Amino acid sequence: MKTRILGKSGLEVSELGLGCMGLSFGYGPATDKNTAVKLLHSAFEAGVTFFDTAEAYGPYINEELLGEALHPFRKEVVIATKFGFKEGKADLGMDSRPENIISFVESSLKRLRTDVIDILYQHRVDPDTPIEDVAGTVKQLIEQGKVKHFGMSEAGAESIRRAHAIQPVTALQSEYSLWWREPEQEIFPLLEELGIGFVPFSPLGRGFLTGTINENTQFDTTDFRNMVPRFSEENRKANQRFVELLQSIAEEKESTPAQIALAWLLAQKPWIVPIPGTTKIHRLYENIKATSIELTAEDLHRIEMAASQINILGARYPEHLQQRVGK
Numbered sequence: 001m002k003t004r005i006l007g008k009s010g011l012e013v014s015e016l017g018l019g020c021m022g023l024s025f026g027y028g029p030a031t032d033k034n035t036a037v038k039l040l041h042s043a044f045e046a047g048v049t050f051f052d053t054a055e056a057y058g059p060y061i062n063e064e065l066l067g068e069a070l071h072p073f074r075k076e077v078v079i080a081t082k083f084g085f086k087e088g089k090a091d092l093g094m095d096s097r098p099e100n101i102i103s104f105v106e107s108s109l110k111r112l113r114t115d116v117i118d119i120l121y122q123h124r125v126d127p128d129t130p131i132e133d134v135a136g137t138v139k140q141l142i143e144q145g146k147v148k149h150f151g152m153s154e155a156g157a158e159s160i161r162r163a164h165a166i167q168p169v170t171a172l173q174s175e176y177s178l179w180w181r182e183p184e185q186e187i188f189p190l191l192e193e194l195g196i197g198f199v200p201f202s203p204l205g206r207g208f209l210t211g212t213i214n215e216n217t218q219f220d221t222t223d224f225r226n227m228v229p230r231f232s233e234e235n236r237k238a239n240q241r242f243v244e245l246l247q248s249i250a251e252e253k254e255s256t257p258a259q260i261a262l263a264w265l266l267a268q269k270p271w272i273v274p275i276p277g278t279t280k281i282h283r284l285y286e287n288i289k290a291t292s293i294e295l296t297a298e299d300l301h302r303i304e305m306a307a308s309q310i311n312i313l314g315a316r317y318p319e320h321l322q323q324r325v326g327k
Contacts, residue, residue: 001014001015001016001046001047001048001288001291002014002015002291003015003049004197004270004271004272004273005197005271006149006170006171006196006197006199006271006273007169007170007171007191007194007195007196007197007271008168008195008196009149009168009170009171009195009197011078011118011119011148011149011170011171011197013049013050013078013273014047014048014049014050014273015266015273015291016048016050016262016266016273016274016275016276016287016288016290016291017048017049017050017051017052017199017273017274017275018040018043018048018050018051018052018275018276018277018284019052019201019275019276019277020040020051020052020053020057020062020065020066020277021052021053021054021057021062021277022277022278022279023036023039023040023062023065023277023279024036024057024058024061024062024065025056025057025058025061025062026057026223026224027207027220027223027224027225027279028219028220028222028223029220029222030061031279033065035279036065036069036279037065037068037069038281039278039279039280039281039284040065040066040069040070041069042281042284042285043284044070044073044076044077046284046285046288047288048288049076049077049078050077050078050080050273050275051066051070051077051078051079051080052080052081052173052199052201052275053065053066053079053080053081053082053112054081054082054121054123055081055082055083055085055088055104055108055123056082056084056085056088056089056090056123058088059085059087059088059089060088060111063081063108063111063112064111066079066112067111067112067113067114068113071113074113074114078118078119079112079114079117079118079119080117080118080119080120080121080151080171080173080199081108081112081117081119081120081121082120082121082122082123082151082153083096083100083101083104083105083108083120083121083122083123084096084122084123084124084126085123085124086100088104094123094124094125094126094127094128094129094324095126095129096122096125096126096129096133096134097126097129097133098129098133098134098136098137101134101137101138101141102137102141105117105120105141105146105147109146115145115146116145116146116147116148117146117147117148118148118149119148119149119150119151119170119171120138120141120147120149120150120151121151121152121153121171121173122134122138122151122152122153122155123153124153124154124155124324124325124327125152125154125155125156125159125324125327127327131159131162131163132162132163132166134163135150135162135163135164135165135166135167136166136167138150138167139166139167142167149170149171150163150167150168150169150170151169151170151171151172151173151199152169152171152172152173153172153173153174154173154174154175154324154325154326155172155174155326155327156326156327157186157187157190159327160172160187160190160191160194160196161190161194164194164196168194169194169196170196170197171196171197171198171199172187172191172196172197172198172199173198173199173200173201173275174187174198174200174201174325175200175201175202175316176198176200176201176202176203176265176272177200177202177203177204177205177209177261177265178205178209178242178246178261178264178265178303178307179205179208179209179239179242179312180202180205180316183198183200188269191271192269196271197271197272197273198269198271198272198273199272199273199274199275200265200272200273200274200275201275201277203261203262203265203274203275203276204258204261204262204276204287205242205261206224206225206228206231207225208230208231208236208239208242208243209242209243209246209257209258209261210256210257210258210261210283211243211246211247211256211257211258213236214236214237214240215233215234215236215237215240217236219231227318228314228315228316228317228318229314229315229316229317229318230312230313230314230315230316231314232314234313235313235314238313239312239313239314241310242307242310242312243257245303245306245307245310246260246261249299249302249303253293255289255290255293256286258276258283258286258287258290259286259287259289259290259293260290260293260295260303261290262274262276262287262290262291263290263291263293263294263295264295264300264303266290266291267295267300
């Protein structure tokens with residue numbers, strides 16, 4: 001697999017990473033440990049060197065899983081994790097106080113079985129803690145050799161600029177896909193200006209752009225998508241037009257809707273590294289094959305024109321979670 005550099009940082013990663021949240025959290029019951037370890041090993045063997053986790057995925061169990069699974073080839077991979085919630089639980093609210101960041105890093109290093117965290121993201125901007133204090137604390141951790149790079153997640157332009165002035169931000173992680181393109185408006189120009197890489201999560205629209213979800217799909221009772229407006233039965237039915245667009249192009253390219261969605265992302269900017277997640281090895285390989293699909297300028301124009309005619313229904317977050325993003 002080819003590699004990409006995240007911004008001006010010099011951090012080189014595989015052009016497609018692996019979002020690991022779904023192995024432990026968010027989309028129903030956690031994956032069996034042996035199955036999850038096998039998937040992580042398969043990803044590495046297929047060329048993936050960039051793995052994404054967080055304290056809140058469990059909490060803790062996803063970091064522990066990666067710590068065990070990636071330990072045999074730790075020096076050959078880049079592991080990103082995130083802090084920023086009280087006791088690692090999103091439901092309890094945010095906590096980016098310097099003492100919490102320091103405590104988190106000490107615990108995370110043990111869970112990840114490593115002596116350094118490659119990218120340390122603030123999971124969400126904490127309105128009660130000045131971003132300068134957050135960036136300054138991460139700067140100290142970098143100076144101490146416990147962290148290599150600073151990242152932010154779902155942050156707004158002002159917070160990114162203020163943080164970057166204290167400690168250069170290597171990567172911003174936010175949702176971005178063919179059916180959620182808001183970052184293009186204000187965030188992309190800023191990242192280009194400051195030399196910050198972009199790591200899109202949910203690049204397949206939380207699974208919707210794969211073409212495997214329709215209005216009849218029944219999610220597990222613990223699945224996060226049950227409370228996402230965009231995934232209401234009515235909106236899933238209406239939003240199928242987007243999947244049909246991807247399917248029509250996929251047929252021409254002898255590929256799949258997921259592969260077209262990922263190839264489109266990779267074609268947007270050279271400093272974008274998507275992190276699709278999956279619990280199935282055959283889906284992992286399907287996603288990886290997207291890196292070999294070349295979309296021509298004509299293909300991209302056709303997608304752009306067709307997508308602009310589709311009105312996507314439903315918010316990407318319920319209101320109480322939407323209030324946490326873009327700060």
